[in-house]
Amino acid sequence: MEKITQLEEAIAQRDGLLDKICQLEEVAESLRSENLSLKVNTEEVVKAGVENFMSQFKFTQDYENFQAFFVNFGAQQVLNEVKELHPNLDLSNIEVDYPSPEEAKDGVGQPPTDGAEDSVDQPLVEGA
Known part of the structure; x- marks a missing residue:
């Protein structure tokens, strides 16, 4: 009986860990998309800054x-x-x-x- 209880606890822990892994994967995907968005915004800002500098350099x-x-x-x-x-x-x-x-x-x-x-x-x- 005790082994069955330990097995059930291990399965519950595994299920909890799988849920946490799924949550972490969602957070990671969210961070990846935010990173990509920030990268695009940074490239746009840099491009605008360079264009502004070039137009004002003369x-x-x-x-x-x-x-x-x-x-x-x-x-x-x-x-x-x-x-x-x-x-x-x-x-x-x-x-x-x-x-x-x-x-x-x-x-x-x-x-x-x-x-x-x-x-x-x-x-x-x-x-x-």
Whole structure:
């Protein structure tokens, strides 16, 4: 009789554990779907943030610094090619001074801006 009672208790415990397993599986599935939803929302937020940054980047000082650097870098490349193609041409009075992006960030090599001058009107090449 005692073994039957122990067996019935073990079956009851097993049934209780199976119920808990089913509940935990439901919770796990709920957490998986919530995780997927959060992942999708995160991807949408990141995409919106990147798009916002990209649309606003052209209005930042970093954009202006890189733009000035690469425009002046291009001018230096053209000047080097002219020197190569015309070695007898005296270009000693023409020099392109372009700062690195880090220097441009610090304002080194930038034309003074007092509000009256527009930096677009500044010559890219000294002596021009």
